Amino acid sequence: MSRLDSFIRRLEAQRACLDFAARLIQGLEGDVLELGLGNGRTYDHLRQLFPDRNIYVCERSIAAHPDCVPPAGLLLLGEMLDTLRCARMLTDRVVLAHLDPGTGDLAASHALAAELTPLITPLLRPGGILVSEPAIAGDGLSPIALPAGVLPGRYHLYRRVSSQLST
């Protein structure tokens, strides 16, 4: 399998997981959180999935296509560790969060995810979904089955199962 093959497979898994998570949270009121804007492709997909929800976006510095820049009021600009610590207005508000550092550096992705997870979890509503690549281990998060067509380990879905962490 070439790098082109595995890249296509990863993007297809990402899209399938986001579409699936969108259905899971259909009846749940709340906001969406994109952890990293990048070129804005995934943000654009979230915008189409959730035309009626606030989509908050964490990003260090904006390098996205001009069409894909979030409104200033929904942009958490700065280092993710700092902005998430200050995002108390989102506590127990987020129904879907998406984390995909996509650096290609597996060890760095895991280290970042380990640092961010304790900050993301309290923002999720009970029943809210975290869609992530890489895999995550965190209190209050329970892995859920992937949608059809996505092989285990290719992408990851977690449901917030307890609200004890948000106090």
Place this chain on the structure above:
Amino acid sequence: MSRLDSFIRRLEAQRACLDFAARLIQGLEGDVLELGLGNGRTYDHLRQLFPDRNIYVCERSIAAHPDCVPPAGLLLLGEMLDTLRCARMLTDRVVLAHLDPGTGDLAASHALAAELTPLITPLLRPGGILVSEPAIAGDGLSPIALPAGVLPGRYHLYRRVSSQLST
């Protein structure tokens, strides 16, 4: 359709066209030419398709994954317009060339393709294939049908039909 959808569709079309072109040139002796290395994903795919052919790569400056850097002898380093003008050793040698500036800027892609096409065509053997996004119009190139699953206009295939340009 989101930008994520259209990006996945474009990568799938690229892969389908390269795989199809590889079958078309199966019996034809010669080299492969990748016009732009980028992150090396497509180059890696070409390497897997053509383990026994020389794959020449044009690139201004190397920014690919270290695993995807071509051997020095096959790297045409510099501005493509300059390196292609000097690539006379490839005249009538190339059985598959791939052009995909992928800048997202359609006008710039077309302008670059228009400049490069007269330099690429003489390098192609008669019967050789140019796989391209954007569309190209050039003497000695004849559009050929896309593989199943790739809609017209999504990606482009041309066959070198005359060797008159290589003199």
